[in-house]
Each structure stands twice: as C-alpha cells, then as structure tokens.
Amino acid sequence: MSTETSNLPTPHRILAGKRALVVGIANDQSIAYGCAKAFHEVGADLALTYLNDKAKPHVEPLARELGARLFLPLDVTAPGQLEAVFDAVRETWGGLDILVHSIAYAPKEDLKGGLLDCSAEGFARAMDISCHSFIRMAKLAAPLMADGGAMFAMSYLGADRVVPNYNVMGPVKAALEASCRYLAHELGPQHIRVHALSPGPLMTRAASGLKDFDRLLNDAISRAPVGELVDIMDVGYTCAYLASPFARRLTGSTLYIDGGANIVA
Template sequence: MNYGAPHPVLKDAKALVVGVANEHSIAYGCASAFHELGADLALTYLNEKAKGYVEPLARQLDASLLMPLDVSEPGQLEAVFSQVERTWGKLDILVHSIAWAPKDDLQGGLLSCSAEGFAKAMDVSCHSFIRMARLAAPLMRDGGTMIAMSYYGANRVVPNYNVMGPVKAALEASCRYLAYELGGKGIRVHAMSPGPLKTRAASGLKDFDLLLTEAAQKAPIGELVDIMDVGFACAYLATPYARRISGETVYVDGGVHIMA
C-alpha cells in the first residue's frame, strides 16, 4: 500500500543513532526512518573497518556527524556527546543499537559462560545505554526519547540465545527505571523488541536460520519484519504522537511474541 510521501513530523529534531554497521543493521533502518521524517542525524561506527561500510550510508542520509564509538574504549563515549553538543547544542533522540558478547560465551550455554564474558556482555550491551543516558539527558533540554534494542529472549527462553537473554532482560529493566528517573525532565525511554532479522550481530547465534524460519511460521501476519518496520516504530515513539508513552517494551515482530 502506498501512503505517499511521509510527513516530516521530526523536522529539525536531532537524532543520535549508535551502532550502524552496514545497510542491513537495525540502526540503519532507524536512521533511514528518522531521515525520511525530517530529522538531522548523527551516526556512529565501531572502528576503521566498519567506517568503510557506514561512511557511504551517512552521506546518503545527509548525516551531520559521523563518529567512531567503541563503548569499551575509555573516553570515546564522552567524545561523541561532546561533539554532538558542540555541533547542535541539544539532542532530541537517542537510539542504542549495540550488543556484544565473547563468541565462546555467546555460543556456549549459560552455565558455561565465564564471569569475564558475562561482565563484558553486560557492559557493552546494557550498561553502555545507562552511560549514554547520563550524557544525553542534559542535552535533552526540551525533553526527548531514548530507545534501546532488546529481543524476545529477554522474557522467554530462546534456545541458543544463551547469555544475551539475561543481559537483554537487564536492559529492558534499565529502560523502565530510566523512564522513571527521567520522566520529570520530559524524557521518555523505551526498549524496542524486534523479531529476528538477518543482521551481522545475529549471525553469531547458533542455528539462527532455524529461528528465522520458526518466526515466519508463527507470526500471525505470516511474514518476518524488516529493518524499516523497526525504524518507523522507533520514529513513531520519538514523535509528539507518542508523547504520553514511556517505559514500554515495544514488540515489532509481526505478533510472534503472542503465540505459544
């Protein structure tokens, strides 16, 4: 169905999207949706290897800023927000779309996960969002929206999701507590829970193709979602139309999560 050109409801909004890896990444879908609705963009990439994939996308989306960000490297996170403040003086939207665990800890069962691997997964995939929120909140002087990416495995056991299940559960809880703490400043916080998507991050999960097939079979709408479905859902949450919604875990999975 063709709805025509989108209304630029996010015109002049400043959006920082963290975790763009390539044109298949969820973060890119979010950035594309924000761009279509009129927002100005700042994007981050992990390292020099990733920059080659992300730089053309940033040009395509007319991004005002393109910055490196490895949240495990001291000082990089602060540098990103300093650059945002110098360039824009404000921030309206923050999207956290990064997750990582050491391969051995990710592909082994939870019982086999090392303390070090668990801590690294929690730091990169969860606590980094809290650190971002701490830096972003002072820039959201007129209120704003913060969104982190979760998954169904945070609330139900998904075979082979392993350590990321507890980590994403902590992320969703963090979103609720941040929504409470920041609500008085007009800042809304959400966890977005997309259905399984063919992204580089997902490729690290064992038997991921089976998960995709099962999701397509279970979805009431009969098909998988794509990155633009997730992106426009995030964009909606950042618009005035969602100004009274906060602290939610929003499923964009074609209804898979309601099925037994």
C-alpha cells in the same frame, strides 16, 4: 517472505528539526540503519557513529546517503570516546532530541555455550557493552535534552522467555529492558521518554553469530499472525513514531515489532 516497506508512502515530516544520535550501524542491514533512514525520511538531522577503522568504510557511504551532520568513531569500551561523541553533539547542535542505542556483544566462546558455561569475564563484558553502555549514554544525553526527548534500546524476545541458543544474551537483554523502565521513571520528570524495542528475528550481522539462526527465522514466520518477517524499516518507522509528539505520553514500554509472533505460544 517479508513485505518490502520501501513501497510504503513517505510519512509526514513529523521529526523536522529534531536531532537524532544513532549508535550501532554496521552496514545497510543493521537495525540502526533502518532507524536512521526512517528518521531522515521524516525530517530529523542525524549524528551517526561507527565502531572502528575497519567498520568505517562500510558505514561512511550510508552516513553520506542520509546527510548525517556528524559521523564519529565510537567504541564504548574505549576510554573517552563516548564522552567525545556527546561533546561533539553539544558543540554542533547545542542539544539532542533522540538517542538510539543499537549495540550488543558477547565473546563468541561465551555466546556459543550455555549459560552455565559462560565465564564471569564474558558475562561482564556482554553486560557492559550491551546494557550498561546505554545507561552511560543516557546520563550524557539527558542534560542535552532540555526540552525533553526520547531514548531507545534494542532488545529481543529472549529477554522475556527462553529462546534456544540465545544463551547469555537473554539475561543481558532482560537487564537492558529493566534499565529502560527505571530510566523512564527517573527521566520522566524531564519529559524524556525511554523505550526498549524488541524486533523479531532479522538477518543482521549480529544475528549471524547465533547458532541455528535460520531455524529462528522460519519459526518466526510460522508463528507470526501476519505470516511475515519484519524488516529494518518496520523497526525504524516504529522508532520514528515513538520519538514524535504523537507518542508524547508513552514511555517505559517494551514494544514488540515481530508481526505478533510474541503472542503465540
């Protein structure tokens, strides 16, 4: 069973005055919510997005709880919405310090089958939403990070090795991790750092779409040297540290937040 990170002491306000855009909150179990909550605890100002009108009632109370300065709709497949979010950030703050991309999607029929059975359309849609949208965000965010900044995307162990039933999302997340490395190289001269974070299995709405997910959770507990699952705040605090000046010369990495499970065969 996972240790509750809510019992941890409140960290120093290492992100006081920093401006963070967090994309991907669906509910209070979302990894993106853990990141936003951690940022809030250490002093950052927040801009949050919600997918659509159906998602808004679930996310809006969380935005109020965290005192988000901006709360905006964002469907990365809808023409103009991504640009509108960054226009609002520019108009409200004049700049940006932190970007978190925590969205992923594959059509259910393509996710449920093996990679050989994935349609071209399904593969392209998964790649666009789960990977290329991060590149598009980075292009819009970089001009707003005049004094440098940090960008984060969420990956999973299935990007690096075969995880049963992860299917098409494995190659897609591998492309996302490679994109983070290339963006870190391109944006490094602007003092913008880019990381992929790879949490262990978490009980999120997105994960519920994977076949035999309970087996993944049990396997993670048995393999992790610490003998526990991670939770969304473990991811959030890691993200907050990496966004802080204490990690100013770290970039281009894929960081595993999984209790060490990734080191065990």
